[in-house]
Amino acid sequence: MSILDLVAKIEKLPPEKQAEVENLVDSLISKESLDKPQEKKPVFGSFKGKIVMSDDFDEPLEDFKEYMYP
Numbered sequence: 001m002s003i004l005d006l007v008a009k010i011e012k013l014p015p016e017k018q019a020e021v022e023n024l025v026d027s028l029i030s031k032e033s034l035d036k037p038q039e040k041k042p043v044f045g046s047f048k049g050k051i052v053m054s055d056d057f058d059e060p061l062e063d064f065k066e067y068m069y070p
Helices: 003-012 015-035 062-068
Strands: none
Touching (some): 003 015
């Protein structure tokens, strides 16, 4: 069923039934928005102190030394 078919059917209803359809649609929309969890945006600096980098991070790995120094 297309949107136009649905609109045509709703237009055939008496005004009080159209109001019921509108209320139903509004309740479905509000229910769906309540079902979705609100996305939390990360706050700048929230991971401060939680990530630690080793002192030899920039040093070449032992496994690759034979490829680097022929």
